[in-house]
Amino acid sequence: MVKSITLSPKDVRAKGTLKFQDIPLNQYSTPMKKAAKDFPKGDLLRMHRDMCILREFETMIDRIKKEGKYEGIEYNHRGPAHLSIGQESLSVGQAYTLTTEDYSFGSHRSHSEILSRGLRSIRQLDEKKLMDVMKNYFGGVTLSKVEKDAKGDTRDLADDFFIYGTLAEIFARETGWHKGLGGSMHAFFPPFGIYPNNAIVGGSGDITVGAALYKRINAKPGIVIANIGDASLGCGPVWEGLMMAAMDQCRTLWPKGHNGGLPIVFNFVNNLYGMGGQPVGETMGLQVLARLGAGVNPEQMHSERVDGMKPLAVIDAYTRKRKIIEEGRGPVLLDTLTYRFSGHSPSDSMSYRTKEELDEWMAEDAIPAFAKELVEAGVASQSDVDANIAKAKELVMKAFRKAIDPAVSPYLDTAGTDCIEKVMFSNKTKLALDDRKPEVLMPLADNPQMKRLAGKTRFGLDESGKKVSGMKTIVLKEAIFEAVIDRFYEDPTLAAWGEDNRDWGGAFAVYRGLTESIPYHRLFNSPISEGAIVGTGVGYALSGGRAIVEIMYCDFIGRCGDEVFNQMAKWQSMSAGVLEMPLILRISVGAKYGAQHSQDWSAMFAHVPGLKVIFPATPYDAKGMMYTALKGTDPVVFLESQRIYDMPEIFVKEGVPTGRYEVPFGEPALRKAGRDITIATLGATLYRAMDAAKILEEKYGLSVELWDLRSLNPLNYDPIIESVKKTGNLLLASDACERGSFLHDIASTVTSLAFDHLDAPVCVVGSKNWITPAAEQEDSFFPQDFWIVDAVHQRIRPLPGHQPRMNFSNGELVRINAKGV
Numbered sequence: 001m002v003k004s005i006t007l008s009p010k011d012v013r014a015k016g017t018l019k020f021q022d023i024p025l026n027q028y029s030t031p032m033k034k035a036a037k038d039f040p041k042g043d044l045l046r047m048h049r050d051m052c053i054l055r056e057f058e059t060m061i062d063r064i065k066k067e068g069k070y071e072g073i074e075y076n077h078r079g080p081a082h083l084s085i086g087q088e089s090l091s092v093g094q095a096y097t098l099t100t101e102d103y104s105f106g107s108h109r110s111h112s113e114i115l116s117r118g119l120r121s122i123r124q125l126d127e128k129k130l131m132d133v134m135k136n137y138f139g140g141v142t143l144s145k146v147e148k149d150a151k152g153d154t155r156d157l158a159d160d161f162f163i164y165g166t167l168a169e170i171f172a173r174e175t176g177w178h179k180g181l182g183g184s185m186h187a188f189f190p191p192f193g194i195y196p197n198n199a200i201v202g203g204s205g206d207i208t209v210g211a212a213l214y215k216r217i218n219a220k221p222g223i224v225i226a227n228i229g230d231a232s233l234g235c236g237p238v239w240e241g242l243m244m245a246a247m248d249q250c251r252t253l254w255p256k257g258h259n260g261g262l263p264i265v266f267n268f269v270n271n272l273y274g275m276g277g278q279p280v281g282e283t284m285g286l287q288v289l290a291r292l293g294a295g296v297n298p299e300q301m302h303s304e305r306v307d308g309m310k311p312l313a314v315i316d317a318y319t320r321k322r323k324i325i326e327e328g329r330g331p332v333l334l335d336t337l338t339y340r341f342s343g344h345s346p347s348d349s350m351s352y353r354t355k356e357e358l359d360e361w362m363a364e365d366a367i368p369a370f371a372k373e374l375v376e377a378g379v380a381s382q383s384d385v386d387a388n389i390a391k392a393k394e395l396v397m398k399a400f401r402k403a404i405d406p407a408v409s410p411y412l413d414t415a416g417t418d419c420i421e422k423v424m425f426s427n428k429t430k431l432a433l434d435d436r437k438p439e440v441l442m443p444l445a446d447n448p449q450m451k452r453l454a455g456k457t458r459f460g461l462d463e464s465g466k467k468v469s470g471m472k473t474i475v476l477k478e479a480i481f482e483a484v485i486d487r488f489y490e491d492p493t494l495a496a497w498g499e500d501n502r503d504w505g506g507a508f509a510v511y512r513g514l515t516e517s518i519p520y521h522r523l524f525n526s527p528i529s530e531g532a533i534v535g536t537g538v539g540y541a542l543s544g545g546r547a548i549v550e551i552m553y554c555d556f557i558g559r560c561g562d563e564v565f566n567q568m569a570k571w572q573s574m575s576a577g578v579l580e581m582p583l584i585l586r587i588s589v590g591a592k593y594g595a596q597h598s599q600d601w602s603a604m605f606a607h608v609p610g611l612k613v614i615f616p617a618t619p620y621d622a623k624g625m626m627y628t629a630l631k632g633t634d635p636v637v638f639l640e641s642q643r644i645y646d647m648p649e650i651f652v653k654e655g656v657p658t659g660r661y662e663v664p665f666g667e668p669a670l671r672k673a674g675r676d677i678t679i680a681t682l683g684a685t686l687y688r689a690m691d692a693a694k695i696l697e698e699k700y701g702l703s704v705e706l707w708d709l710r711s712l713n714p715l716n717y718d719p720i721i722e723s724v725k726k727t728g729n730l731l732l733a734s735d736a737c738e739r740g741s742f743l744h745d746i747a748s749t750v751t752s753l754a755f756d757h758l759d760a761p762v763c764v765v766g767s768k769n770w771i772t773p774a775a776e777q778e779d780s781f782f783p784q785d786f787w788i789v790d791a792v793h794q795r796i797r798p799l800p801g802h803q804p805r806m807n808f809s810n811g812e813l814v815r816i817n818a819k820g821v
């Protein structure tokens with residue numbers, strides 16, 4: 001199915017004026033007496049209670065950080081505390097309108113959002129469900145800490161459970177929401193729809209869009225909220241998230257059942273500051289944040305400014321916006337005004353604002369103002385209000401005493417042998433992440449590309465050992481295609497996106513033929529937003545789907561650095577295994593396109609704990625490893641070298657199987673057995689190393705053992721060590737620049753593990769420590785077969801009569817390093 005949106009110059013070039021609609025500002029003014037009629041009895045007073053709990057909770061942390069004690073009890077909280085004192089009304093108002101089917105994501109300053117959603121969910125869920133949540137969360141450990149001295153009913157118990165669990169997480173205790181591995185800035189609780197809060201400013205700006213994609217693509221109920229700060233509007237991922245959230249295709253091209261704008265509210269928690277910087281008047285020029293929506297789409301994202309100091313104004317806005325979203329007219333942008341009375345963090349000396357300004361806002365404090373309105377409207381009495389304040393203190397003190405007591409709330413033994421490996425990767429195999437029938441456009445066997453591939457041979461050498469043309473035999477990019485399309489027919493949640501992923505088939509046509517089989521909502525072109533491509537993949541995966549996203553060139557990874565390094569890699573660990581991250585990031589490693597399109601940055605991925613990083617170099621491996629990746633539940637960086645997209649299978653005699661099979665991660669593959677020299681490669685360099693092996697054998701009579709590492713992480717060293725024991729040496733080669741190459745890591749580890757067996761230091765051959773030059777000069781940049789031969793001669797064992805062209809001597813190594821080359 002090819003898209004057919006034609007763009008006529010007559011329309012596009014027509015003279016006219018672009019009109020904007022008015023953007024409402026702080027419009028809510030319904031008197032409490034009238035508004036109260038729309039609320040069930042007790043709800044408004046409970047909202048006041050919840051605000052008091054939030055205030056007391058944050059005040060307690062504030063005291064601890066500043067005075068080292070709360071109500072006379074000493075405690076030293078070493079971690080961060082970005083408090084939301086002053087912002088409670090916004091959180092409580094928002095939470096009032098949400099159900100556990102709605103997902104909210106937040107920022108470093110999200111304690112109030114967590115607590116308000118938790119306390120609200122406790123009132124919404126039926127008691128049995130509530131009990132199940134508490135009993136099932138980490139086997140009821142947190143529950144066991146509050147059960148003994150609980151008073152009242154299940155909901156009272158749940159209040160204790162939730163306040164204690166949140167505080168235990170902030171204090172890094174094993175009984176917290178994720179065993180203390182998330183902490184203050186990353187706490188969340190999925191059973192109540194509370195999704196990751198993010199310490200990276202604007203980090204939730206694109207992740208939340210991924211959650212909205214999950215809802216839309218899989219037709220799941222609920223909306224999603226991105227609670228991000230006003231200053232986060234300076235962050236690229238937020239802009240990318242906005243662009244992607246508003247993409248027209250969700251309405252123009254996505255099929256019935258999935259058609260409609262994304263169900264998302266970008267809720268800018270506008271407290272008028274980003275640390276001490278002021279977006280209004282100083283660091284930005286919007287003046288009124290709500291203005292932004294006008295630039296995003298014709299509906300202006302239904303943008304408006306809401307007075308977040310009034311909880312009922314927030315409720316009113318969310319009630320109206322939910323309707324818009326349910327009509328398929330999202331996304332929505334809210335500029336929700338608030339003010340933080342507390343400092344940005346405990347070290348804040350408030351140098352950036354005047355006492356007069358602070359006093360003016362404190363005089364409008366939402367909690368007493370709301371209480372006054374309740375009393376004046378006859379909804380509550382002063383003693384009800386006072387009782388709320390007292391109850392809040394009691395609940396917070398109870399949780400505090402437990403959370404600081406090491407006997408009740410121990411720390412997780414992170415030094416224990418298997419703690420890290422238990423949470424870093426989920427290491428599961430799951431064929432389908434939902435039990436729906438996968439939505440496809442035709443039977444797999446009818447797919448034109450599958451039919452074309454059926455006519456190809458599966459092994460790429462003819463009887464005389466010569467390579468068969470890629471026109472006749474299956475090549476690496478087609479092997480990847482076979483695995484991907486098959487998994488689309490198995491897992492209904494699997495969705496793919498990236499730049500030009502659809503009609504074009506990806507810039508290198510790996511997906512050619514996928515468009516015919518897969519409906520738009522499961523395979524789509526993204527905006528040119530590398531950050532949001534990966535960030536939405538993260539949000540999609542942690543919401544419960546499986547995504548495969550693509551970055552067109554490895555060099556572009558700088559654009560999604562945060563998403564890969566801090567988000568994709570870290571959420572499984574930060575959640576203590578509560579979340580899984582079945583996200584495959586395909587990255588094409590370039591050639592021929594010069595300095596900004598041809599660099600192998602594999603070492604960067606391997607350096608970041610929490611990513612599986614693989615680099616298959618043969619069609620057999622590419623297909624088998626793609627299967628492994630797409631069945632797993634872990635984040636995988638799947639590197640593909642453009643130089644070998646058209647490479648046939650020349651190692652596995654049986655050829656690339658037409659059916660399903662898996663190639664495990666972390667196991668180097670023996671490409672050729674030998675006795676004298678061990679060469680191990682990563683990626684496309686395998687083929688140049690084969691040529692080098694031929695020279696070494698034919699010209700110098702040396703028997704080469706050649707290993708294809710295939711994986712950076714995980715990596716089983718055993719076979720390489722065994723080979724080194726046999727040959728007494730090791731040369732490592734890849735296309736990555738030599739300095740900082742992951743191969744140096746391998747060299748160092750092998751040296752430690754097999755020191756006594758090495759006759760020469762392990763030698764690393766990489767590209768020059770320079771820019772990738774023009775295609776015409778690439779051969780003097782990427783390792784060539786003769787480089788490997790020269791390196792063997794100069795660094796491993798002299799080759800009789802050999803005249804090296806390259807200089808791998810000690811002197812040259814010292815010289816170029818001194819030059820910074």
Ligand SMILES: Cc1ncc(C[n+]2csc(CCOP(=O)(O)OP(=O)(O)O)c2C)c(N)n1
Pocket residue numbers: 107108109199200201202228229230231232233271273274275344
């Ligand atoms: C990418 C990034 N840059 C800088 C920081 C340091 N930092 C933490 S919070 C903050 C201010 C954020 O302001 P805003 O988004 O308005 O949220 P607020 O703190 O006002 O709630 C900064 C600069 C960070 N955590 N992440």
Ligand SMILES: [Mg+2]
Pocket residue numbers: 229230231269270271272273274275
């Ligand atoms: Mg702010």
